[in-house]
Amino acid sequence: MEQGEAAPPAAEEKGGEEEDDFGYRLFPDRNKKPQSFLVRSLFTFHNRCQLMLRMTLDTNPYAQLLLEAMKQSGCTVFNDRHFSCENCDGCVSGGFDSATSQIVLCQNNIRQQSHMNRVVTHELIHAFDHCRAHVDWFKNVKHLACSEIRAANLSGDCTLMNEIARFKFGLKGHHQTCVRDRAIRSILAVRKVSKETAEKAVDEVFDACFNDLEPFGRIPHSKKDARRAYKDFQNRDRYNANL
Numbered sequence: 001m002e003q004g005e006a007a008p009p010a011a012e013e014k015g016g017e018e019e020d021d022f023g024y025r026l027f028p029d030r031n032k033k034p035q036s037f038l039v040r041s042l043f044t045f046h047n048r049c050q051l052m053l054r055m056t057l058d059t060n061p062y063a064q065l066l067l068e069a070m071k072q073s074g075c076t077v078f079n080d081r082h083f084s085c086e087n088c089d090g091c092v093s094g095g096f097d098s099a100t101s102q103i104v105l106c107q108n109n110i111r112q113q114s115h116m117n118r119v120v121t122h123e124l125i126h127a128f129d130h131c132r133a134h135v136d137w138f139k140n141v142k143h144l145a146c147s148e149i150r151a152a153n154l155s156g157d158c159t160l161m162n163e164i165a166r167f168k169f170g171l172k173g174h175h176q177t178c179v180r181d182r183a184i185r186s187i188l189a190v191r192k193v194s195k196e197t198a199e200k201a202v203d204e205v206f207d208a209c210f211n212d213l214e215p216f217g218r219i220p221h222s223k224k225d226a227r228r229a230y231k232d233f234q235n236r237d238r239y240n241a242n243l
Contacts, residue, residue, distance in 0.1 A: 023190025026089040027097075027104050049085035049107035052116040060117045061226035062156065065233055066124040069215035075101075075131035082127070083120075092189065094119040096126035098137045103127060118162075122155040128215065141193060145201040146209040148183035153209075154216055156226075157182055175219075180206060 056063050057079065067077050081102075088095075088106035093115065095104045103123040110116050129135055129147045136143045152158055158178035168178070180202055187198040213219065215233055220226040 023095065026092045026189065027086060027095055027106075028088070045087070045107040046085050049105055049110060049116075052110065052113050053079070053083055053085070053105060053120065055113060056117050056120045060121070061223055061230045062117065062121040062220060063124060065215060065226065065230040066121065066128055068230075068233065070124070070128055070131050073128075073131050075127070077124075077127070094123050095190070096123045096130070098126075098130055098135070101127065101130065118156050122151045122157060125151040125154055132214075141187065141191060141197065141201040142205050144187060144191065145183060145198070146205045146212075148186045149179055149202065149206060149209040150212060152179040152182040152186075153219060154213065156220065156222075159221055176210065179210060 057067065070077055083103050083105060085105045085107040087108045088104065090109065093106050093109050095106075096102075097104060103120070103126075105116070105119060105123075110119060126147050129150065130137075135147060153175075156162070158175050168174075183202050184195070184198045187193065187201065188195060191198070216226070216229040217232055218225065218229055220229050
């Protein structure tokens with residue numbers, strides 16, 4: 001899940017077990033009947049979201065690589081089917097609904113193209129994991145933790161400029177610290193577990209999932225890195241054929 005800048009309320013376990021809604025409370029439009037095209041066209045948030053989404057899918061190398069990788073894995077992504085611009089809770093920017101294989105983009109919280117690029121990339125990594133592996137999103141917190149680690153690591157969430165904008169600074173190992181912290185925050189936003197449970201899940205799978213760089217093959221710290229990774233990905237089959 002891609003978060004906004006506000007920290008989500010940590011859902012701590014209190015006494016008896018509380019029923020988990022798996023984060024759907026953050027996406028209230030998920031339970032509403034779809035609006036007509038005419039009604040949706042009257043809301044500038046929705047129009048702006050659709051335009052920014054199209055720009056991301058057409059021009060962003062992170063998103064383009066993920067779309068190509070999913071297509072090669074047998075999970076072709078269609079704009080109208082797999083993306084939905086909706087109003088969300090104020091603490092989130094997007095989410096992946098595994099029940100519908102749909103990426104939710106929070107039209108009321110995404111206001112800049114760079115933010116849209118990052119949210120789409122983050123959620124496409126979840127979609128890619130959903131496509132290539134048997135991820136138990138609802139019952140296995142380690143599976144969720146692994147995908148959140150990968151999304152934070154590979155989407156650009158933890159670039160130097162983003163961390164400076166959050167007033168977080170560090171030198172050696174700061175990228176890993178950022179990835180760990182954002183993975184924990186995302187788990188706490190969508191699962192009713194204690195902070196200790198989220199931290200334990202992240203720590204137990206961190207090394208393996210942090211080093212799983214598919215489909216990028218590297219940590220893309222910038223668009224330049226992402227373009228290079230996209231070019232390398234497109235050439236994989238050609239290189240293999242020449243062996």
